[in-house]
Amino acid sequence: MRSLLASILLTLAGPLAAAELKVATLHPLITDLAKQVGGERVEIIDLIGRNGDPHHFEPSPEDLQRxxxxxxxxxxxxxxxxxxxxLREILGNKAEIVEVGKDLPSIEGKCDHEGHDHGDHEHxxxxxxxxxxxxxxxxxTITADALAKADPPGAETYKRNATAYRAKLDELERWTRKEIARIPRDKRHLATAHAAFGYFCKDHGFEPIPVQGVNREQMPDPKKLAALIAELKEHQVGAIFPEKESNPKILQALTKDTGIQLGEALIADGSTAESYEAMIRHNVSAIVAGLAK
Ligand SMILES: [Zn+2]
Structure with missing residues (x-):
């Protein structure tokens, strides 16, 4: 009897005791990545949440408490x-912050300020x-290394999980290339709300045409708008894509002025996506539907 009870208690305690490491996440897609690589061993404290906007989120004292x-x-x-x-100052030596994208090869952001000072030139x-x-x-791989550094006994697990997830990404990449191949080279102009798709454009030979800047606050002035309309018409752009996170009025105005159709909303910053893979599949399908004809 006693041993049965003990084994029930052990079973109950199982999942609770499973997490060896707690990790706080500050970006929705990094939350997914940490789950993929951390698996059962990591408890994610998702501070930003699935619908959080990484351009504007900042952890509150309650978040830090959590x-x-x-x-x-x-x-x-x-x-x-x-x-x-x-945040580093607040955390002191209690926790380490790893910027997953810090050492990845970056591209330059489109900054449309032309002299006037917006005070947000960190982009x-x-x-x-x-x-x-x-x-x-x-x-x-960077995430697996960060987890292993914080939890050395888990290093093998993180490595194994990372290998499995990279294989999934290989598959996702093959699917993406196959889908994008349906869009003729001369149709590869990606007109979007804010300037979020530069890396996608670079990988797949698209010319990005963002209406807003890197942050959504930057709206084109009348001169820029005229140039934008001319560019859209010149390239006979097939669709202008709003974002799930933002569908500024200016996009509707543009579609009206140019006769270009409004595409399906893309996911730009990872918010609202069920997972990284779901975001990519959604965006690629939307882009192909709008431009492959
Ligand atoms: Zn963004």
């Missing part, structure tokens, strides 16, 4: 989380690196 015993924070990096210096680099599957694959 993550109080996490020795590791994962951010996407490349300037996306502009509050990291102050000299385009921080939306996750739209390159190749970079997300490299980020998988």
């Amino acid at each position: 993550a109080a015993d996490a020795p590791l924070y994962l951010a996407s990096g490349m300037g996306m989380e502009s509050y990291l210096d102050s 000299a680099v385009d921080p939306h690196w996750w739209h390159s599957i190749d970079l997300f694959r490299r980020a998988t």
Whole structure:
């Protein structure tokens, strides 16, 4: 009787005792990546949440309380989380912050300010690196290394999980290339709301035509708008894509002015996506539906 009870208690205790490491995450796609690589061994404290906007999120004192015993924070990096210096100061030596994208090869962000000062010029680099599957694959290894450093006995597990996830990304990349191949080279102009798809464009030979800047605040002035309309018409762009996160009025105005159709909303910053893979599949399908004809 006693041993039966003991084994029931052990079973009940099983899942609770499973997590060896607590990790706080600051970007929705990094939350998914940490889950993929951490598996059962890691408890994710998802501070930003699935619908969080990484351009504007900043952890509150309550968030930090929730993550109080996490020795590791994962951010996407490349300037996306502009509050990291102050967060580092608050955390002191209680926790380490790893910017997963920090050492990935970056591309320059399109900054449309032309002299006037907006005070948000930290985006000299385009921080939306996750739209390159190749970079997300490299980020998988970086994440496994970060987890292993925080939890050395788990190193083998993280390595194994990372290998399995990279194989999934290989498959996703093959599917993406096959789908994109349906869009003729001269149709590869990607007109979007904010400048989030530079890495995707670079990987697949598209010319990005963002209406807003790297942050959504930057709207084109009348001169820029006229140039934008001319560019869209010149290239006979097939569709203009809003975002699930933002569908500014200016896009509807543009479609009206140019007669170009509004495409299906893309996922730019990872918010609202069920997973990284789901985001890529959704975006690629939407882009192919809008441009492959
Ligand atoms: Zn963005």
